[in-house]
Amino acid sequence: GAKWTYSGQDGQQYWSKHYPYCGGPFQSPIDIESELLRFDPTLGPIEVQNYDLSPDEQLTLGNNGHSVQLSLPGKMYISSLPRRYTAAQLHLHWGSSSKPAGSEHLVNSRQYAAELHVVHFNSDKYPNMSMAVDKSDGLAVLGVLIEVGEFNPAFEQFLKFINGVKYRDQKVQIPGFNIRGLLPPRLDEYYRYDGSLTTPPCYPSVLWTLFRNPVTISRKQFVALATSLYSSHAQDSTPLPLNSNFRKPQAVDSRVVLVSFKE
Numbered sequence: 001g002a003k004w005t006y007s008g009q010d011g012q013q014y015w016s017k018h019y020p021y022c023g024g025p026f027q028s029p030i031d032i033e034s035e036l037l038r039f040d041p042t043l044g045p046i047e048v049q050n051y052d053l054s055p056d057e058q059l060t061l062g063n064n065g066h067s068v069q070l071s072l073p074g075k076m077y078i079s080s081l082p083r084r085y086t087a088a089q090l091h092l093h094w095g096s097s098s099k100p101a102g103s104e105h106l107v108n109s110r111q112y113a114a115e116l117h118v119v120h121f122n123s124d125k126y127p128n129m130s131m132a133v134d135k136s137d138g139l140a141v142l143g144v145l146i147e148v149g150e151f152n153p154a155f156e157q158f159l160k161f162i163n164g165v166k167y168r169d170q171k172v173q174i175p176g177f178n179i180r181g182l183l184p185p186r187l188d189e190y191y192r193y194d195g196s197l198t199t200p201p202c203y204p205s206v207l208w209t210l211f212r213n214p215v216t217i218s219r220k221q222f223v224a225l226a227t228s229l230y231s232s233h234a235q236d237s238t239p240l241p242l243n244s245n246f247r248k249p250q251a252v253d254s255r256v257v258l259v260s261f262k263e
């Protein structure tokens, strides 16, 4: 489709010109404010299967010009939702080294340094991501807030390869590792709401699960993420740094955010 960026002449306030859903309802991300929350006792712990990948398994780490993404094997899935949601890829959103706040979701207007998204599609109903991406029950994304603190060995399993994907469309094969290690310890505390892709085409097709507890990466790890990548191709004369790749919070309208925890 048409090119889009996070700022400038093709920036997020113009996305709806070519991608009408971006100007529609049920958009993500949102600012998760306390007064929107409703405790839902039926929200049990998130259960994931086959996230512990063997190092014999090869994953493709890539720079798609909008984020750094890691392809995930179809044996990984979420088993605690009414339908099986099979993993497709994970990617991140982050700020810049000068402005280290780059999460997409905010919690009571607090923006975290970065955010991890693990994208899954409803494989009970659809054969692949492409068929699921624009269906209202098509996708489920697990979101993890990231703050700067302790070094994170799980994130290092792919961050250590980031210099191999500096430029748009570069890809490298990396050994599998335990993807569960990227998630916070507690999968029973999360926010839940109906939303959308946070990039064009912004389809309102995502069941969002944002874990309550952030994880940490070290400042060195954050700086590597925020300063290593370019959205331009290697041969382009003007290298465009890839950072601050987060969409601003969208209107909540009459949506309620469910929470799996009481206080």
Ligand SMILES: NS(=O)(=O)c1c(F)c(F)c(S(=O)(=O)CCO)c(N[C@H]2CCCc3ccccc32)c1F
Pocket: 064, 066, 067, 069, 088, 089, 091, 117, 119, 129, 130, 133, 141, 196, 197, 198, 199, 200
């Ligand atoms: N925040 S978000 O809404 O979760 C989100 C992103 F922010 C994001 F950048 C991506 S992208 O890296 O593919 C770059 C542009 O779409 C995705 N990809 C999804 C949706 C698009 C189609 C597709 C096909 C296969 C695998 C994943 C995806 C995305 F879902």
Ligand SMILES: [Zn+2]
Pocket: 091, 092, 093, 117, 198
């Ligand atoms: Zn995302």
